[in-house]
Structure formats: structure tokens, C-alpha cells
Amino acid sequence: MRLTFLGATHEVTGSCFYLEACGKHILIDCGMEQGRDTFENQELPIPAAGVDAVLLTHAHIDHSGKLPMLYQQGFRGEIHATGATSALCDIMLRDSAHIQMAEAEWRNRKGKRSGEKAYVPLYDMEDALSTIRMFVSHEYNEKFELFEGIEVRFTDVGHLLGSASIEIWVTENGVSKKIVFSGDIGNINQPLINDPQYIKEADYVVMEATYGDRNHEPPPDYVSELAKVIQETLDRGGNLVIPSFAIGRTQVLLYFIRQIKEEGLIKGHDNFKVYIDSPMAIEATNIYEKNIFGYFDKEAMDLIEAGINPIKFPGLKTAITSDESKAINFDDEPKIIISAAGMCDAGRIRHHLKHNLWREDSTILFVGHQAEGSLGRII
The missing domain is CATH 3.60.15.10 (Ribonuclease Z/Hydroxyacylglutathione hydrolase-like)
Structure with missing residues (x-):
């Protein structure tokens, strides 16, 4: 050998x-x-x-x-x-x-x-x-x-x-x-x-050691932290733009937002809209839904057995075509936009950054690693 x-x-x-x-x-x-x-x-x-x-x-x-x-x-x-x-x-x-x-x-x-x-x-x-x-x-x-x-x-x-x-x-x-x-x-x-x-x-x-050079602190309460950012942004009348990796991170965000909506953690913005603007993320989310048994943990399976889809909720919208993507920016209602690529180097996220970076009422929320030299790291 x-x-x-x-x-x-x-x-x-x-x-x-x-x-x-x-x-x-x-x-x-x-x-x-x-x-x-x-x-x-x-x-x-x-x-x-x-x-x-x-x-x-x-x-x-x-x-x-x-x-x-x-x-x-x-x-x-x-x-x-x-x-x-x-x-x-x-x-x-x-x-x-x-x-x-x-x-x-x-x-x-x-x-x-x-x-x-x-x-x-x-x-x-x-x-x-x-x-x-x-x-x-x-x-x-x-x-x-x-x-x-x-x-x-x-x-x-x-x-x-x-x-x-x-x-x-x-x-x-x-x-x-x-x-x-x-x-x-x-x-x-x-x-x-x-x-x-x-x-x-x-x-x-x-052994892979991607994060082996650092001490890992206890994770924060992601749901309450995310809810706080959503509430502040929607209250200002702005958009919450989230550059997100299409596979893995996007589905986790949907899981958290479903919980936020279910528990009524956002006040004054009933049924706020959440757009997934990434054909790849939409395909990946469909694959998650088809690969439940043997892959999802007990908490997710408990939701499924109760008839609840853990990554779908009222107000969730998808944009597949480029025209659908562009139309998001003509929707004046405060909303969440989840779009790829996660490091902002390509894809539709750049379009949404162009429309929202200059707005004082909007928020750009990074939820993943931004490599050196990437646009995300520069921002």
C-alpha cells in the first residue's frame, strides 16, 4: 500500500x-x-x-x-x-x-x-x-x-x-x-x-484541518441573533441581503427563518417575504427534500413526522430566471434576499449588492467564510 x-x-x-x-x-x-x-x-x-x-x-x-x-x-x-x-x-x-x-x-x-x-x-x-x-x-x-x-x-x-x-x-x-x-x-x-x-x-x-488552527467558541443563539437583524432591517424599511452558498448554508438559513416565523419573533411585519435568488440553491433545496431518511437529524425528522417541512414556510419565493431575479428589486416591500455566490465573486448577489449597498436602510449579512481576495472579504 x-x-x-x-x-x-x-x-x-x-x-x-x-x-x-x-x-x-x-x-x-x-x-x-x-x-x-x-x-x-x-x-x-x-x-x-x-x-x-x-x-x-x-x-x-x-x-x-x-x-x-x-x-x-x-x-x-x-x-x-x-x-x-x-x-x-x-x-x-x-x-x-x-x-x-x-x-x-x-x-x-x-x-x-x-x-x-x-x-x-x-x-x-x-x-x-x-x-x-x-x-x-x-x-x-x-x-x-x-x-x-x-x-x-x-x-x-x-x-x-x-x-x-x-x-x-x-x-x-x-x-x-x-x-x-x-x-x-x-x-x-x-x-x-x-x-x-x-x-x-x-x-x-x-485528517482534513480546515479550521484546525483556531479555538472554537460556543456557538451563539443563531435564531435570536438572526431575528434581531431581520427586525431591525425591516423596521427601517430596507432589505436584508444575504450572500449565501447555494448548498448547505442556504438550507440552514431557511431552517432558521422557518423557526423565526413559526415562533412569531418578528413583530409588525406579518408574512415578510424571503426570496431565494439562485437556481442552484433552489435545486439543492429540492435535493434536501428528497434525501430525508438517513440524512436528517432527529429534530428535523420530528418536524417532518408532524407534517412540517423544516425548510419551507409562508412567504418563501423563488427566482429562477434572470427576469425574475431583476424583478425582486422592483418590489418595494422590505424583504430578505438570499442569493449566491457566498463570497460575492460572481452570480446574482452582485446585482443585489448594486441595488442595496448604498441604502442606509438595508443590511448586508455575511453568514459564511470570506476568503482572502474575495469581494466579500473586501466589503
């Missing part, structure tokens, strides 16, 4: 590990680097066609974003993940391909005037769609034989719907070893999804 670290060793994005065992070549994650590119990922030491399988911890692009490029370069094996991860990658990889193609079109249009060499995207939509068809879904805690001498199990780690640590048992030449890839481990007591399920033994552990 031999393990090579290809990405996310000096930085926290671009996760990719290469495992050689039992004559097979396996990748654990195949992520895209995001934000400032301080350290270049190592090249895969074999042709992509030589990779036998990929094991995927979760759907975020810094763990899955280069899978279509791997396909484009010749990979034709299976991609193993949980069912929810497979479903989320369907939208994540299509969206990533769209971004790649749009950036190439913009660069080539701009570069044509100066005679620059044509820019080729990392991959296109056909590569993404072909990659999506290669996914094989598994349940949590289902131990399966990947290849002779190699067994695998996905364990819930509460980071994102479907996220997992991956346990791998390798038996070679009569010797058995267990290696664990932690993936991104979530915090406890998060809404909707289960708390991390801990793995108690392994011979080797490859």
Missing part, C-alpha cells in the same frame, strides 16, 4: 489523494483549488485512464470539482459516494462546467482583440454530464468490496448533506491495514443533518 498526497496539503482546498493497493489505483477526492492559489497541486503520477476508481467524501467543489477534467483526460472507472453526494454533484458539476465555459468565452472574446492564444476551459458540459453518469451510490455504514482485498465504508461526518469520512480496509500479502480519510468534519448540533459519527480505530488517518 502506498499513499501520495496530491492536493490540500499546504492549503485547505483542492483535496486529492492517490492510493495504490492490491494492484489498483484509487483517488480519494479530486477537488479544485479555490481562492488564492498559493501551492500548486501535484500532477497525477499516472495517466487518468489508469485510475481504477474514485472515492468521494462530499460534493463541495474543492473535493469534487476536477472529476470532469479527470474524465476528459481518459478516466472511465466508477465514482463511489453516498446517494446524497451523488445527487448534489449532479448540480455542482453542471454548474462548475457552466462557469468554466462562460469564463473561456469571456477570456477569448477579450483576448481576440489583442491576438492572444485561445483559452481552453478545464472541461465542458458534456464532460460534466458524462462524469455524473459514472457515480455509484452507497448508504452510510454499508461496507462493500471495492476490489479484491479492498473494502470501503462511508461514515456520516455532519459537514454537508451526504458528507462522509471514508474507511478503507486493505489486505495485501496476508497483512491487513485500515486507513481513514476524514473528509471535512462538521460541528455538533447543526440543524437538519446528523452530528458527526466518530470512527474509533484505524492504522492510518488522513
